[in-house]
Amino acid sequence: METDFEIIFDKLVYSCIFEKHRGNEEFIPDHFLGFQISGETHAFFDQGSMVVKENTVVFVKKNQLVRTIKYPSKNEKYQFISITLDRETLQQYALENEISADSRFSGSDKLFFKSNDFFSSYFASLIPYADKTKNASQKLADLKIREAIELLLQSSPDFKNILFDFSEPYKIDLEEFMNHNFMFNVSVDAFAKLTGRSLSGFKRDFKKIFHTTPKQWLKEKRLEEAHYLIKHQNKKPSDIYLDLGFENLSHFYYSFKQKFGVTTTEV
The missing domain is CATH 2.60.120.10 (Jelly Rolls)
Structure with a gap:
């Protein structure tokens, strides 16, 4: 665009x-x-x-x-x-x-x-x-x-x-922050800065809390939210995929089928 x-x-x-x-x-x-x-x-x-x-x-x-x-x-x-x-x-x-x-x-x-x-x-x-x-x-x-x-x-x-507050951001509750902001399609580095951590510190703390990597968790969390919205709120994939952090619709369809074993129309 x-x-x-x-x-x-x-x-x-x-x-x-x-x-x-x-x-x-x-x-x-x-x-x-x-x-x-x-x-x-x-x-x-x-x-x-x-x-x-x-x-x-x-x-x-x-x-x-x-x-x-x-x-x-x-x-x-x-x-x-x-x-x-x-x-x-x-x-x-x-x-x-x-x-x-x-x-x-x-x-x-x-x-x-x-x-x-x-x-x-x-x-x-x-x-x-x-x-x-x-x-x-x-x-x-x-x-x-x-x-x-x-x-x-x-x-x-x-x-x-x-x-004129030049102090570094406080280290905030990572689990709460990620559960509120997972739909934003920004880099892992940005998530680290927003939670008051270095990239390595963010990945380390993330692993302790979620027992997986940030990228894998974000993908799973977004797909689970998509499944809920489509099944229980009758949302159309074309209306929600961008809001859930997916960059294109075809990738969303592929990821959805790969995770749930069914297409969005079969949910």
Whole structure:
């Protein structure tokens, strides 16, 4: 499938589509600040979902698993612009301004709000780069990232404890996390990072808990969920295979028959 987004400069991403589009699962390694120019984004994650409507600013914390569906409006194409707030830039900003987190942020993982004049003006200033009517130097790109940081801190002091928390993720309950997130089609390395482990530590802990490898467990778990949805909720394979982490329908059919000895229509 042709990509629906374009990297304008190092940390600025512009997404534009004309028809409804189901995005792939994404591991979000860095914080980002985004603005829904037109259309709307439906985002799904392990603890729920949210809808980002037109003229809404969204701040997404780092280390997230997200799946999206992008909807153009009736009269406009889908347009979303985002800027990444990477760790290196945030650390440099914190050093220069003698600022640090003084506690762990305990609020929502996803923060979104109606745009105010400051955010509207900020994102309006980025549109010319997305439209290719202006080119950004590296120095200007760095300034735009810093401007985003300033706006977030101005909007709420609590952002200090999000942006400048450089501690490593806590090691979380692996069994609970995997049972909530098995349907996300991301790498084993991403699962390791999200649970606060090195790749080798993740595989070692996984083996102790599930007595198999991550890849084999993920395949079995997804197929069992598919079997339940098809047999007990009358779901069509074509409607669920992507949501369960399978990349294509033919591979799903093959794996299902291999595991259960019957086709999806024979369940």
